[in-house]
Amino acid sequence: MSASYIAIEGVIGAGKTTLATALAKRFRMQLVLEEVETNPFLEDFYVDPRRYAFQVQIFFLTSRFQQLQKLSYIDIFHQGAVCDYMFEKDGIFARLNLDDREYSLYQKIAPSLGENLPRPDLVIYLAADNEVLLERIKRRGRHFERNIDKDYIAQLNDEYNRFFLHYDASPLLIVDSNSFNFINNSTHFETLVENVTEPFNGRRYLLS
Numbered sequence: 354m355s356a357s358y359i360a361i362e363g364v365i366g367a368g369k370t371t372l373a374t375a376l377a378k379r380f381r382m383q384l385v386l387e388e389v390e391t392n393p394f395l396e397d398f399y400v401d402p403r404r405y406a407f408q409v410q411i412f413f414l415t416s417r418f419q420q421l422q423k424l425s426y427i428d429i430f431h432q433g434a435v436c437d438y439m440f441e442k443d444g445i446f447a448r449l450n451l452d453d454r455e456y457s458l459y460q461k462i463a464p465s466l467g468e469n470l471p472r473p474d475l476v477i478y479l480a481a482d483n484e485v486l487l488e489r490i491k492r493r494g495r496h497f498e499r500n501i502d503k504d505y506i507a508q509l510n511d512e513y514n515r516f517f518l519h520y521d522a523s524p525l526l527i528v529d530s531n532s533f534n535f536i537n538n539s540t541h542f543e544t545l546v547e548n549v550t551e552p553f554n555g556r557r558y559l560l561s
Contacts, residue, residue, distance in 0.1 A: 355552040356474035356524075357382075358424075360439040362517075363479030363530065364510050365501070366489035371536055372479065372545075373437035379546060382433035385424060388416050396497035402505070406450040410459065414443050418466045439476060440467050441522075445512050473523045475549065479530040480514070483507045525556040533559060 359376060361369045370386055377384035389395070392412050398405040417440055424434055447459050481489075486506055490498050517525065526548055528535075535542040548559055 356549065357433040358471060358473050359433075359435045359475045359477065359549065360473035360523075361435070361437050361477045361479065362439055362442060362513075364481065364486050364506065364513050365498070366486040366493070366506075367479035367481050368489070368530055368536065369437040369479060372477070373435045375535070375542065376546075376549065377435040380433060380435070382435050383424075385420060385434055385436040387436075387438045388420065390495075390497070392416070396500075399497060399500040399502075402450065403452075406452075407455045407459075410443070410447050410451060410455075413446070414459075414463055414466065417443055418470070421470045424471060436473075439473060440470055441516075445509075445516050449508060449512050475526065476520070476523045477526045477528060477549070478513075478517050478520075479528050480517075481510075481530045483510055485531050486510065521555075524552075524554055526559060527556060528559045 359373075359382075361373050361376075363369050373386065374384060376382070392409060394405045394408040394412060398409045417438065421436070421440055424436075443463060447456060447463070451459055483503065483506055487503055490501060490506075517527065528545065533541050533545070535545050545559065548557060
């Protein structure tokens, strides 16, 4: 396995945590999961986004930084790691959620935190349509997501697609998770594993 540090990304409901858990188990790598449910402002944000956007953002920024800072190069080299997010995702949410003054302040903080963090050897982007994401969010039934707005998911999906259209900092595997069922279809999962283990540069697309 050439990739010792894998980061998985996608919009809320894309299946990041499920895939990260499965890959970490398969490759016997360290599993790093984003601390979503510990954010004390998240449920309030979905009720009143304008009021709680900055609090939510700063909590996630510092939480993501602290988690990945602990992920030393030594740990990655000896054990490997699969993470269900990448640090750059914080900027995607910040651009969407913060007003101009808040975003200006955010930009004075975030870049200096991210510049010395380890870079993934491979990024997997789970692309999905808005309707698919909303159905998955509803099905998993997290209480703090019950007020999530469908327009917000659509805007977030646009931001993600725009970001990964230009992303080139690491090899990128784009998976069509609308029909590529790595959870319940063992053939699909094995195909994904083959693509993860085979080294490549640039970007690769995986369709069912």
